[in-house]
Amino acid sequence: MVKYADDFKAMVVQEYLRGTIGYKVLAEKHGIKSKNQIVDWVNAYKKFGIEGLFRKRRHEVYSVQFKLDVLSFMKRTGASHAETALHFGLTNPSMIGDWKKKFLEGGAEALDYPKGRPVMSDKAKNVKKNQKPTQQDEMTCEQKLEQENELLRLEVEYLKKLRAFQMDPEGYLEKHKQRYHSNSKKNSD
Known part of the structure; x- marks a missing residue:
């Protein structure tokens, strides 16, 4: 592009x-x-x-729920990436395509990972080099299951919203109109 x-x-x-x-x-x-x-x-x-x-100079972080709302809106209405971006106050329509690709490849869980590698301070780099992995660094089986449960809850919630929209698109959009508007305002500040 x-x-x-x-x-x-x-x-x-x-x-x-x-x-x-x-x-x-x-x-x-x-x-x-x-x-x-x-x-x-x-x-x-x-x-x-x-x-x-203008392209955004700072990296904005959007919640998984917001990304799911955007993708759901686009699917329900058949809107293009550009139309959906305008609706939600996003100035980069190609970002929606990235979210869609991630969702199709890995479900809602894939939308939770930020792009790129997290920034690490010099002090943290030195500590990390000299440290051996501890049990605290590794997730317990219970923690992994809790994380998986949360992702499944998100996916079920998304599917419920999608079904509600498919049954009554106008009613759903009217009901959630205020929330979409306030989400796009919060994330663009």
């Missing part, structure tokens, strides 16, 4: 908003593969302002 500079995206959006040129011609003019890319930028700009075009 090609990544475009923030100022380039802003310039293309402003050019479109002037109203003198359409999506397709604008894409050809600037060598953008698809007019849909410009449509996504314009929609993000209209919903979030100029900030909607």
Whole structure:
């Protein structure tokens, strides 16, 4: 996937908003593969302002439940990644594709692992090198079972919500509309 500079995206959006040129011609003019890319930028700009075009500089962490809600919404409504991202206030639609892939490969448990390796301080690195593994470092059988139980609870809860949506999509969305709105606000702060 090609990544475009923030100022380039802003310039293309402003050019479109002037109203003198359409999506397709604008894409050809600037060598953008698809007019849909410009449509996504314009929609993000209209919903979030100029900030909607900028890539996030800090890593945001989303809860497993939020990720499941996003995936469930996308499946129920048939919305695209871009439409779903706009609905939940996310400025990176490709992140939803990553969540979907992880979920399909490993279920709800796979959504709980952050991307990359956790940062380790120099002091912790030195201690870790000199230390032999202790029993405390290893999870007991009971702890592993508790963790598995919690993940299964999450998965069951997700499936219940999915079933409730499939039975009455409008009622479900109306009931949970406020929660989705507040989740996206909390996570984007």
